[in-house]
Amino acid sequence: MFRYIVITASACYGYQDQGVMIAAANQDLWQGGAVCGKYFQVTCTGALNQGVPHPCTSTPTVTVMITDFCPPPGCKGNLDLSHEAFSTIADPSAGGVKISYQQYAIQYVFFKFCFDTFYWRVAGC
Template sequence: MPKEISVVVLAATVAGLATMMVSPAMGASGTATFYTPPYTPSACFGNTAEGTMIAAASEVFWDGGAACGDRYVVRCTGATNQGVPHPCTGRSVTVKIVDLCPAGCRGTIDLSQEAFAAIADPDAGKINIEYNRV
């Protein structure tokens, strides 16, 4: 293989690896709210309980129900209001999409009360987040 082609192939490989290493760490931004039990019935699983680390997707990624069963890692990045200026716990949570956030949904994702409390002070009500599909 000529030297010039080898350099191009190597550069493309390194660029591809760099993209793979950066992509998972970079998430989409949005907001999260929470809802309280009961968590059934749900749009995805009917009356089957799916635990408490669950969420309802907004139209941002619901995709006509295609999001059902998808898992997302969600991390609080800050407050959306002055009520609780530092709501984040510093942890992230993995949730399963089980429902559609109802019309007028105030967040990108509506977490179960338990999932929200794992990443933020529930008194905040609504937080800024970063989320990744896993």
């Protein structure tokens, strides 16, 4: 279960802008802040209450980055999503929905460009 939150200074990045597809982790996921910057794929799986019986959107999955901590007892679920992330997967009027989630590995590919001329050579090539 999760709900969306209004973003203020985050536990991971302070006031640095990390975009809008972000979330806060509960104490079980937090791991002393080790989860900061990790990506999670979150999928809406169904209604949490009777108010909105079919809250999931036609695009029920979103990838979010963990930027904050959601401490107990205020944290009612595993993840608190930003309004933008929540409204991508569910009707915001639902307030909270059932979810499944998994850590999402982002792979980075780095390229090394080397220049070689008669006059100079880039170090490390």
